[in-house]
Amino acid sequence: MIKTYPFTLDLLPYAYDALEPVIDKETMEIHHGKHHQTYCDNLNKLIGDMIDLQGLSLQELLSSDQLPIKNNAGGVWNHDFFWESMTTPGVSQIENSLKVEIEKAFASVEEFMAKFEAAALGRFGSGWAWLVKNKEGGLEITSTANQDNPLVDGLTPLLAIDVWEHAYYLKYKNKRVDYVKAWWQVVNWDKVEERLSP
Numbered sequence: 001m002i003k004t005y006p007f008t009l010d011l012l013p014y015a016y017d018a019l020e021p022v023i024d025k026e027t028m029e030i031h032h033g034k035h036h037q038t039y040c041d042n043l044n045k046l047i048g049d050m051i052d053l054q055g056l057s058l059q060e061l062l063s064s065d066q067l068p069i070k071n072n073a074g075g076v077w078n079h080d081f082f083w084e085s086m087t088t089p090g091v092s093q094i095e096n097s098l099k100v101e102i103e104k105a106f107a108s109v110e111e112f113m114a115k116f117e118a119a120a121l122g123r124f125g126s127g128w129a130w131l132v133k134n135k136e137g138g139l140e141i142t143s144t145a146n147q148d149n150p151l152v153d154g155l156t157p158l159l160a161i162d163v164w165e166h167a168y169y170l171k172y173k174n175k176r177v178d179y180v181k182a183w184w185q186v187v188n189w190d191k192v193e194e195r196l197s198p
């Protein structure tokens with residue numbers, strides 16, 4: 001769905017407690033209802049004063065040369081994407097066609113997971129780790145700082161983990177590693193597959 005100004009916060013595709021015990025209800029309420037909402041509100045405030053930008057899509061605003069617009073547009077886009085990347089723990093499995101693509105790029109699912117975790121843990125400060133499809137159609141892992149987005153570099157996001165402390169601090173405290181390793185249980189692989197072959 002193409003989003004344009006004024007931007008509204010979508011409801012989560014599941015209940016706030018749906019990702020328990022991996023991601024607790026309170027974290028989800030604050031993350032969606034406060035952090036995500038604030039990116040949305042800030043973006044509307046910024047764009048509200050700039051009539052020439054009001055026709056641009058959210059995706060187009062990701063490459064704005066005005067940092068506050070880029071950051072808040074990324075905050076809205078990335079979280080929309082993140083919520084849809086997750087589902088109730090244990091209900092989603094990697095199906096064959098996705099597995100084949102992962103093995104082609106990373107040799108094995110285990111190797112892919114290890115590299116993705118390394119990207120998530122290696123991101124200093126706040127940001128994201130991503131599984132992306134490159135321009136040649138192959139899979140790659142990347143990470144971005146703050147609310148930056150790989151679309152800007154011509155890559156197609158397939159999966160992302162938010163590694164800002166607000167995503168995990170209430171439950172996991174400073175143990176990002178525990179959050180990242182537990183997070184695999186809530187990945188919505190069906191959604192990843194859909195993004196790979198739309």
Ligand SMILES: [Fe+2]
Nearest residue numbers: 035162164167
């Ligand atoms: Fe976040």
